[in-house]
Amino acid sequence: MTEDKLLNQAELCGFDHVCIIETDKLIFDSRFRQFCEMNYCGNYDNNYSCPPACGTLEELKERALKFSRALVLQTITPVNDIMDDEETKVIKHRHNEMTWNLIHKAEGELLKFLPAMAGPCGLCSPCAKKEGNPCRFPEKKASCLSAYCIQVDALAKVCGMEYYCEGEVAFFSLLFFDGKK
Template sequence: MKKIEMEKQAKAFGFATMKFMETKDLEFEHEFRQFCEMNDCGNYGNNYACPPLCGTPEEMEQKVRKYEHALVFQSRTPVQNIFDDAETKIIKKMHTNKTLHAVEELKEQGLPDNGMFIMCGPCNFCEECKAKAKEPCVNETMRFSCLSAYCIDAGKMAKHCNMNMEWNGDVVSFFSLYVF
């Protein structure tokens, strides 16, 4: 199946849009790591997919650069309060689930299955990450990190893909990628 045909399926999967881009066009801002270090989300050092456990900014960029292509997913979801962490966590999880489902369907249509996910939030396969208890990850092959952990500039990525980044207070935009 052709890229354009896949992109046209965005709405069927529940996304505002999805676009292909080359990973060489992704921009990494290693200084973004400081936002993870602030630990506003509480996952710093408590989730195997989050810093510092996931790797340095340089290591994370190298992981992505091993791939040539990226399929970028965008959801735009109405919210009551864009600053309500509980509400946005639910929306992030919905976005993640839609991404996983879409990629599985697209693999059946010819999308390579040797890729890696980059999501809009921390890995959430487990109710609570085993990192907190210093136990091994139970789902290492499916574990995913977020754009922030990779230090990917989402604004520049959205602009490159002609995606709307406008935040007007009652709509939140989230992004995820499947690199292959």
């Protein structure tokens, strides 16, 4: 799939902003792992895509940097209260569903790719880890940008996208891939 076709397909999936960057432009900051360890979302050590099961920062960074390019996907959605977890969870879920929809459309045309989502993997509910079973879809599980320790505000700046949106929430996901420059 050409990069132009991938960008076009992402726009057709409904993303507000899309951009392709070189992966060497990503900033990884180990301090973001603490947000996972605080277990704010309740998935720390309860989801195969979350720490510690997903791997160390070094392992995730190595996985990501095996790819030369990353498709950056952003949605911006109005919210009544950005601090309302229930409201933002619904919006985040919609963003991730859009990302999976794009992945399904591109799957046959991208030889290798790696998604990074706007939150923990939600392919199975509950995650098999909670039941003490192996991951049902190890080839499809996708860790979140926090697990990768990607500095999203810097990513937004590189892409010319907004990060802080008054009265709106911006969610990001990435699709790492190799492509022609």
